[in-house]
Amino acid sequence: MHQSELDFTNNLRQASPYIAKHRNKTIVIYLPGDLIFNSDALQQLAKDIVLLNNLGLKVVLTLGASFQINQAFEALNIPWQTQNDTRITTLEHLEVFQKTIGVVRAQVEAAFSKASAEQNIHLTIVSGNWVIAQPKGIINGIDFQHTGILRKINNQAIENTLNAGQVALLTPLAYSLTGEVFNLNTLEQAFAIATKLDADKLLIFTDQATLKDLPQALSRKDVKNHLESSQNNSQKRLLKLATEANEHIRRIHLMSQDNPSAMLLELFSRDGHGTLIYNDRYHDLRPAQSDDVAGIINLITPLEQEGILTKRSRETLELEIHNFLVIEIDQKIIGCAALYPIDNQNAELACLAVDKAYQGLALGEELLNAIQKKALDRNVSTLYLLTTHTHHWFIEHGFIESTPSQLPESRQSFYNNQRQSKVLLKKL
Ligand SMILES: CC(C)(COP(=O)(O)OP(=O)(O)OC[C@H]1O[C@@H](n2cnc3c(N)ncnc32)[C@H](O)[C@@H]1OP(=O)(O)O)[C@@H](O)C(=O)NCCC(=O)NCCS
Known part of the structure; x- marks a missing residue:
């Protein structure tokens, strides 16, 4: 062709x-x-x-x-x-x-x-x-x-x-x-x-x-x-x-x-x-569906290229889409965040992103609140996250600094020493 x-x-x-x-x-x-x-x-x-x-x-x-x-x-x-x-x-x-x-x-x-x-x-x-x-x-x-x-x-x-x-x-x-x-x-x-x-x-x-x-x-x-x-x-x-x-x-x-x-x-x-x-x-904040994968890729690819977010393949996103929430405006995905269960009491917040054109409108905060609510609904008591660039923002939103050794054991083995991400946690 x-x-x-x-x-x-x-x-x-x-x-x-x-x-x-x-x-x-x-x-x-x-x-x-x-x-x-x-x-x-x-x-x-x-x-x-x-x-x-x-x-x-x-x-x-x-x-x-x-x-x-x-x-x-x-x-x-x-x-x-x-x-x-x-x-x-x-x-x-x-x-x-x-x-x-x-x-x-x-x-x-x-x-x-x-x-x-x-x-x-x-x-x-x-x-x-x-x-x-x-x-x-x-x-x-x-x-x-x-x-x-x-x-x-x-x-x-x-x-x-x-x-x-x-x-x-x-x-x-x-x-x-x-x-x-x-x-x-x-x-x-x-x-x-x-x-x-x-x-x-x-x-x-x-x-x-x-x-x-x-x-x-x-x-x-x-x-x-x-x-x-x-x-x-x-x-x-x-x-x-x-x-x-x-x-x-x-x-x-x-x-x-x-x-x-x-x-x-x-x-x-x-x-x-x-x-x-x-x-x-x-704007519409809602659980993601499989046809949102393309929109999420569009949103997070530049952040992955800058090293702000860890790389996720399309296949991974397709498999894990049920963990994601998205914000849609005018048929465009302009925000996303994911909640990954670790064990019964612990979960991880990941892949929080808001399109540059829409930053500063508290949409990031809205996604964070929705993830916290989702975690609470599942009886999660501690929310973890790993970040290389954004720890100040999370600290301003109630997270505290922690260390990789304080991560739940099952999560520690996946900690990427090369990225040297900061570990933050929040008691819900
Ligand atoms: C972090 C992020 C999700 C916030 O989204 P948002 O919708 O702009 O957030 P809010 O409107 O609730 O907050 C905006 C405030 O956060 C501040 N902020 C944004 N990024 C920041 C950072 N890395 N460190 C500190 N503050 C930051 C802005 O300066 C703004 O401050 P102001 O209100 O004093 O002007 C968004 O900036 C983003 O997508 N960043 C890139 C991806 C990322 O870092 N994700 C986290 C990875 S785990």
């Missing part, structure tokens, strides 16, 4: 659990205007969204159009004003808005028609007056006129559209109950809709400057810290929205608009892509 064929089959196999996991889940995707303006990127993205729909995901698209609207104003020589990063929309602007957004919508619909024809299915993309707007109002003496804010969302109507297998499309235009037209911030709409629909994920494409210095994963607590230190206005705005919404939205994925394929990597590969803002209430 050629390498490319091997890669293809392996990748398809790796994607399989994610395909199963995402089926029937609702995702909201925010596309900024400048991404839509790039016709190649738009076409690529349309293909990928048709694929998502084909795989059973329910997709809501929210379109930004600031880039196109700025271009239209410049071409017509129409000045505009912003206040606190929000555009003031006058009656004169409104006409340009409606025309420009009509064009953007047509471009998106055309890209979808082509993409679905190429994949031999007929996917319909539907938009409607699902969002009820109200005026943003007069703030500090400044009248925002036709700039609106979201008043209500008819989520049932959006759900009906999704359940009919269609993609729901929202633009910055929304209407008030008095029949007036308003310009709404679509990024804010995307957060509100994801919340209201109880979406599984909110995927946001944004520029490199907004993503700068953001790590691979951020918990709610990290988002607040980054928000305080961020120097970039658009990053601040995004993180602020994420802090407010993160209680309700399980996962917010930030992806570079320079790489529209990031969306498929984020959804269907183990390592994902971009920055994940996760709601730490949703």
Whole structure:
């Protein structure tokens, strides 16, 4: 088999659990205007969204159009004003808005028609007056006129559209109950809709400057810290929205608009892509199962290579998997720990590890507590562990230093003199 064929089959196999996991889940995707303006990127993205729909995901698209609207104003020589990063929309602007957004919508619909024809299915993309707007109002003496804010969302109507297998499309235009037209911030709409629909994920494409210095994963607590230190206005705005919404939205994925394929990597590969803002209430600490072996290997291999953990073969892990607990976030194993019985009263804690991107969130402590509880449930009175690098952490968690000669006899013969690990113990 050629390498490319091997890669293809392996990748398809790796994607399989994610395909199963995402089926029937609702995702909201925010596309900024400048991404839509790039016709190649738009076409690529349309293909990928048709694929998502084909795989059973329910997709809501929210379109930004600031880039196109700025271009239209410049071409017509129409000045505009912003206040606190929000555009003031006058009656004169409104006409340009409606025309420009009509064009953007047509471009998106055309890209979808082509993409679905190429994949031999007929996917319909539907938009409607699902969002009820109200005026943003007069703030500090400044009248925002036709700039609106979201008043209500008819989520049932959006759900009906999704359940009919269609993609729901929202633009910055929304209407008030008095029949007036308003310009709404679509990024804010995307957060509100994801919340209201109880979406599984909110995927946001944004520029490199907004993503700068953001790590691979951020918990709610990290988002607040980054928000305080961020120097970039658009990053601040995004993180602020994420802090407010993160209680309700399980996962917010930030992806570079320079790489529209990031969306498929984020959804269907183990390592994902971009920055994940996760709601730490949703991580799952549970006994490991045999299909977690690959995830555990992924997590501990770098630590084995650094000599922090002793090497365990795949076969050993498969045989000993019932000793392990794991933490899973977003279908990824990000923590593990094992409890090995020594005799009736003694057991050993081993292989405690937390993925670097998630360290410092007390997940290590949570795993340790769960191992201690498991040991207590089995009437273990002393918990031992051997460590070369981490004894301070364990001492801070109630362990005391011991010596190899104090290990239970049956364990002493396995002590590896070359590693010279420190022996610690904790009376439970
Ligand atoms: C040790 C480990 C499991 C802790 O996981 P965690 O989820 O980050 O732990 P917590 O959030 O509960 O604790 C984080 C604190 O431990 C500290 N810490 C991490 N590793 C440490 C070490 N080797 N020595 C001393 N302190 C350490 C961090 O600096 C942090 O301190 P702070 O709260 O004052 O900022 C994780 O760092 C890890 O996986 N390390 C590599 C594997 C390893 O050493 N395993 C033990 C082998 S037996």
